[in-house]
Amino acid sequence: MKNITSIERYFVSGAAGFIGFYLSKKLLDQGYTVIGLDNLNDYYDVKLKEARLEQLKPYENFTFTQGDISDKELMMSTFAEYKPNIVVNLAAQAGVRYSIENPDVYIESNIIGFYNILEACRHHPVDHLVYASSSSVYGANKKVPFEETDFVDNPVSLYAATKKSNELMAHTYSHLYKIPATGLRFFTVYGPMGRPDMAYFGFANKYFNGEPIKIFNNGDFENDLYRDFTYIDDIVEGIERLLSNPPKGEVEHKVFNIGNNNPEKLMVFIETLEKCLSNALHKEVAFEKIFEPIKPGDVPATYASTEQLQQAVGFQPKTSIEEGLQKFADWYVDYYRLID
Template identity: 55%
Template sequence: MPRKVLVTGAAGFIGYHLSQRLLARGDAVVGIDNLNDYYEVGLKQARLARLEGQAGFRFRRLDLADRAAVAELFAEGGFDVVVNLAAQAGVRYSLENPAAYIDSNLVGFGNVLEGCRQGGVKHLVYASSSSVYGANTRMPFSTHDNVDHPVSLYAASKKANELMAHSYSHLFGLPCTGLRFFTVYGPWGRPDMAYFSFTRKILAGEPIPVFNHGQMQRDFTYIDDIVEGIVRVMEHIPSPDPVWSGDAPDPASSYAPYRVYNIGNNQPVALLHFIETLEQALGRKAQLELLPFQPGDVQATYADINDLEQAVGFRPATPLADGLARFVAWYRDYYR
């Protein structure tokens, strides 16, 4: 019998790519998504259309904040593994519409946790974010460091997910693994991400907004590396850490079946260098509009991925130039 996996946010960027990978290896995938209009719905529908044509995939349009609908889904499901990628994304948008983050990232995630408990799910893998590091400045960011100073509601909601997951691991023995993603990019990506909007504006001959006058660094991580990390972690069900101590509590593990890992390229790139690499892939020069630092942003992200490598034997390694070239090729094809 194929393993049955629930992927929330299946019409999203990472959810689409993960679903493709799971279907290719023979898993049965149930994908859910509310297809909201945070960014162009047509792109989500195009991703979904490519999934729905495959054997082993079933889709349900569903909002995780709908408690009754989520409870019904899990009661019918019989899921072996749940990968929760559905969330209201975006740092700056959380300043404009905080309620969306409360509904999706807190209420919705609570419903997923309860569904996993009631449904006897063997492993919950869920998306956290590098944004949880907030005001931390010690680099590289380590899952063993305290992350109690978020600088956006989005970041706070992701930190809350980690805490909520731990409570379910402690109370009900639900194995939970949180993955802190670092600036994911690639084909079929999110139009609200900088690399996507930069590409659109460069091709249109429009200036691109560059915040903090370009003095930012990001640990850009190619989508295939993210998916490889998720798939390997799915197989690595956490167990209680026998050396965990309440006298010196380690945030990355627990006496409960709970772990948190970073997934990043482990090579932070200056934003201006990123733009130069994108220019080379496009064969066009960018017009830069240098702007001040924005509320909710962080100066730099840089992932310590030693724990991920030790646990599942994997380190992201796709060079930025290769990843951007693949994205640009997809972009030109998709948008003609």
């Protein structure tokens, strides 16, 4: 077992996940100690999670445990042994549509698992708990941009309901036990080594498998779906700025949107991805498209107001979809060895 010598000790659950990997790497590069945990489940390609982990393992200040946040005994023993100063809970069962097919895993990971994290923070006090919420809590809200003060009691998926529950649970624990806690409502995070269940990654997979892509907007280009696509580096910068800024006040709990504040039409995003893959492959890429009705649980638009985050830590995303998708396309072509 590696020695823990760094003053700041970060516990990152979901360390082999998309955001967890990038955040862990950034902290490790700065010399901090990271205690990573991930259950390496097969919701998507485990090889990709293992590839992320391989980049973290050489760091002397990285310790990894394969385990699940729903294992309360493991959570308690991990906190007792490593005594983290700051906890970042990014372990959760993700995906809106998957929650309709497999509700059990969402309750186990997102409700029971998060409860265990809160209990561990209660019994082994920490300087700050930062946890993943989601833009999905806004449900079918028509008013845009979404603001943290908006009414969010009408979730349209079980996934969204579990994330709203996390915010309520964190608020309660913060109130009762003085745990400084910050929830982050993420808006459509994308980039290299991203999640294969996300649309942009799935579109690339479909193209290279010779399959059409499905677009759930009824082919209505005037009223196309809007998404606040946020590049991974911007997300990590926003999280990093918040880590050392726990909320103050009577109840030390705060929720922030963390998004791009610049929504794009889904079709514009798809056309940009086609161009970026064309650049990476040095040949023209055009997806075959099938248009279908919007799916249950999906929302027509996600658009983050990031004013509160800007005021708190000066966060301002700066990566355009052209730049971000080109980095994804270059990585994708290289990772899957699509050019000799």
